[in-house]
Amino acid sequence: MRFCAHCGVKLANDNPKCPLCDMDTEKIDDEFSLDYPYIKSRFTRGLLIRLISFMAVVFASASFMIDHLVPTGSPWALITIAAIVYVWISAMNLLRHTPNPASIALCQLFCIGGLVFFIDFFTGFYRWSVNFVIPFLIIGAAIATTLMIAIRPMKYRAFTIYQFVIAALGVLSVLLWVFGWSEIEWPVVTAAGVSILCFLAMLVFSYRRTQHELKKRFHV
Amino acid sequence: MSYKNNRSPHSGIDETYWNGLDNTAKLFPSITTTRSPNVFRLCAVLFDEVDPAALQTALEKALAIMPAFALKLNRGLFWYYFDVNNERPIVTMEHTYPCAPIYRAGERGFLFRVTYYHKRINLEMYHALADGMGAVSFMRVLVYCYFNVISGSEVPEEDIRRESDEAARDFGEDSFVINSEECSSESGTKAVREPEAYRLGGFQYDGTRLGVTSAYIPTSALLELAREQGATLSEYVTALLIFSVFNTSYRRSLGKRPITISLPVNLRGMFASNTLRNFFGHMNVGVLPERGASFEDILAAVKERFSKCLTREYFERQIASHVKIERIPGVKFVPIWLKNLIMRGFYKSSEKRHTLTFSNLGKITLPPVIADRVERFEAYIGGSETHVKKTSLCSYGDSLTLSFSSTVDDNSLEQFLLSYLSRKGVPITVSSNETAPPPKKVKPKLSKEEKLRAKTDKKTEKADKKATKKANKAEKKAIKKAKKEKK
Numbered sequence: 001m002r003f004c005a006h007c008g009v010k011l012a013n014d015n016p017k018c019p020l021c022d023m024d025t026e027k028i029d030d031e032f033s034l035d036y037p038y039i040k041s042r043f044t045r046g047l048l049i050r051l052i053s054f055m056a057v058v059f060a061s062a063s064f065m066i067d068h069l070v071p072t073g074s075p076w077a078l079i080t081i082a083a084i085v086y087v088w089i090s091a092m093n094l095l096r097h098t099p100n101p102a103s104i105a106l107c108q109l110f111c112i113g114g115l116v117f118f119i120d121f122f123t124g125f126y127r128w129s130v131n132f133v134i135p136f137l138i139i140g141a142a143i144a145t146t147l148m149i150a151i152r153p154m155k156y157r158a159f160t161i162y163q164f165v166i167a168a169l170g171v172l173s174v175l176l177w178v179f180g181w182s183e184i185e186w187p188v189v190t191a192a193g194v195s196i197l198c199f200l201a202m203l204v205f206s207y208r209r210t211q212h213e214l215k216k217r218f219h220v
Numbered sequence: 221m222s223y224k225n226n227r228s229p230h231s232g233i234d235e236t237y238w239n240g241l242d243n244t245a246k247l248f249p250s251i252t253t254t255r256s257p258n259v260f261r262l263c264a265v266l267f268d269e270v271d272p273a274a275l276q277t278a279l280e281k282a283l284a285i286m287p288a289f290a291l292k293l294n295r296g297l298f299w300y301y302f303d304v305n306n307e308r309p310i311v312t313m314e315h316t317y318p319c320a321p322i323y324r325a326g327e328r329g330f331l332f333r334v335t336y337y338h339k340r341i342n343l344e345m346y347h348a349l350a351d352g353m354g355a356v357s358f359m360r361v362l363v364y365c366y367f368n369v370i371s372g373s374e375v376p377e378e379d380i381r382r383e384s385d386e387a388a389r390d391f392g393e394d395s396f397v398i399n400s401e402e403c404s405s406e407s408g409t410k411a412v413r414e415p416e417a418y419r420l421g422g423f424q425y426d427g428t429r430l431g432v433t434s435a436y437i438p439t440s441a442l443l444e445l446a447r448e449q450g451a452t453l454s455e456y457v458t459a460l461l462i463f464s465v466f467n468t469s470y471r472r473s474l475g476k477r478p479i480t481i482s483l484p485v486n487l488r489g490m491f492a493s494n495t496l497r498n499f500f501g502h503m504n505v506g507v508l509p510e511r512g513a514s515f516e517d518i519l520a521a522v523k524e525r526f527s528k529c530l531t532r533e534y535f536e537r538q539i540a541s542h543v544k545i546e547r548i549p550g551v552k553f554v555p556i557w558l559k560n561l562i563m564r565g566f567y568k569s570s571e572k573r574h575t576l577t578f579s580n581l582g583k584i585t586l587p588p589v590i591a592d593r594v595e596r597f598e599a600y601i602g603g604s605e606t607h608v609k610k611t612s613l614c615s616y617g618d619s620l621t622l623s624f625s626s627t628v629d630d631n632s633l634e635q636f637l638l639s640y641l642s643r644k645g646v647p648i649t650v651s652s653n654e655t656a657p658p659p660k661k662v663k664p665k666l667s668k669e670e671k672l673r674a675k676t677d678k679k680t681e682k683a684d685k686k687a688t689k690k691a692n693k694a695e696k697k698a699i700k701k702a703k704k705e706k707k
């Protein structure tokens with residue numbers, strides 16, 4: 001133990017300085033206690049987030065400047081920026097969450113959907129994104145989430161809510177065709193059908209669990 | 221399905237259990253950030269080093285006995301809710317600053333954390349799950365189970381089971397709502413809006429760093445000091461805190477704002493509740509000291525304020541006003557993100573009305589079988605963005621711990637308070653987490669010549685290795701050839 005004459009207190013730890021007044025202390029016996037570990041300042045998640053965000057801004061502005069100085073007439077800079085935004089959102093999603101596969105799937109569904117639509121739109125709008133990619137993304141996400149819940153219900157039953165959202169998106173995707181954005185009917189109808197069937201399957205095979213899960217989410 | 225089948229393997233809780241948050245807890249998720257994690261720590265200091273494996277088993281046992289803590293927090297459309305967490309809680313060695321964040325948006329883990337460091341068992345709790353008293357109940361069971369694992373039948377498990385079964389009968393109840401029936405909000409006078417309080421400043425640490433300083437004081441010595449002045453322990457320490465603020469940083473301010481200590485008050489005794497969730501009220505004790513005010517002046521003002529506030533009526537009104545907000549028609553159906561926004565606003569304005577928080581956990585007791593195996597208990601309140609210092613006190617037998625947690629590098633308040641006590645003749649031992657870095661492994665400095673030699677040595681080593689490899693290969697080839705020739 002040590003003693004600080006200035007404050008008149010004994011010190012349990014073996015620090016040469018007094019934690020209260022920062023003055024030198026004297027040793028009175030060899031006993032001391034280890035109460036807290038030494039914490040190294042580490043590379044934290046906050047720093048990583050800032051680093052990734054800053055890099056995204058750097059790349060985006062670089063491509064913008066190059067496009068401005070060397071005009072090509074092609075929309076490559078816009079597409080690059082869209083890709084950077086996609087990478088940034090995915091990185092934030094992965095960094096913020098402890099692995100939650102369903103939320104990652106939903107985030108990817110939105111981001112990839114947005115990205116392909118953007119690319120398609122700026123390269124002549126041949127409608128391949130709305131015709132095929134987005135409906136098939138919805139089908140993929142619906143099946144993946146259903147499989148997760150079916151295989152490990154104990155761990156993933158809280159994902160019912162994501163499945164519910166995906167089913168809603170599937171239904172909404174029919175609007176793409178209704179409003180004439182997509183030219184081919186069968187992919188959107190398939191997406192709506194598959195996502196609703198997946199949700200129905202949950203309802204049919206574990207009605208009480210699904211109902212319970214939705215009740216929790218929407219309780220007032 | 222039978223109840224038994226619904227029990228998950230680790231938690232022992234009914235798997236379909238879920239519950240809304242209690243009235244006060246509803247606030248916490250909306251105001252939690254990395255720098256205001258709303259976490260507090262309880263720490264049991266043993267006489268021997270903690271055995272990690274035994275602590276792990278003890279934690280699993282304790283959760284089976286008190287499943288009310290095996291929960292995670294999920295977000296619904298209108299409210300947050302607790303959901304069963306059937307994962308296995310893992311005990312780790314302490315490797316972060318005290319009261320590091322537990323609940324972050326998107327993370328769905330346990331709402332508490334158990335760590336150990338040498339002789340210490342630390343239980344850190346997210347405030348939405350329980351208040352200090354709830355945490356003390358869990359800590360008692362955890363420590364009991366630890367000694368049960370260590371010494372077997374000497375510390376029989378049945379005893380703690382029986383005791384906590386009794387304690388946990390209404391573990392999940394929202395005591396605020398239940399007791400609000402008998403609380404009338406219009407008990408005469410309208411609550412006076414309290415003035416904005418003086419606040420401590422300073423440049424805050426980065427990230428989740430929290431400096432903690434605890435003072436170990438013999439309970440009897442401090443009690444005697446308080447009794448000499450005709451005050452209770454809470455009153456005495458509150459006055460001491462105000463006096464210390466007054467004599468340190470307050471001097472540099474203009475001195476127009478009151479120094480206000482916010483005291484959480486455990487309402488379980490007052491309202492005959494036994495909940496393990498939150499059930500506490502707040503009491504703001506503010507003093508506007510005149511120039512050169514003595515400790516006795518301040519103590520007198522504090523005592524007067526205590527006697528005014530520590531009444532059932534005062535807290536009845538508080539509970540009623542809390543519950544009233546929840547009962548506004550239509551408020552239920554406001555989406556959670558909007559509720560969060562509103563609550564954050566309310567909280568920010570209420571926060572301006574105190575200088576410091578002082579939480580008195582009071583006397584902690586343990587069952588007699590294990591009472592002499594624990595040296596003391598400590599309690600710390602986690603940091604906050606807006607208030608740089610928090611204080612708490614708890615006692616166990618004759619060892620009382622007064623602890624300060626701080627997010628600034630300025631200990632003048634602690635220094636003033638503790639040296640004041642020490643001048644009054646109270647023996648004090650101080651411990652702090654300002655730990656010196658472990659000695660670095662120093663690389664011996666080499667001169668240029670030696671460096672060069674080392675380099676060439678390495679090169680020759682590499683060349684040697686290559687040569688031996690080549691030789692080996694050649695040998696193998698030769699053997700193969702020989703075999704072929706034989707054929």
Ligand SMILES: [Zn+2]
Pocket residue numbers: 004005006007008018019020021022023
């Ligand atoms: Zn000192």
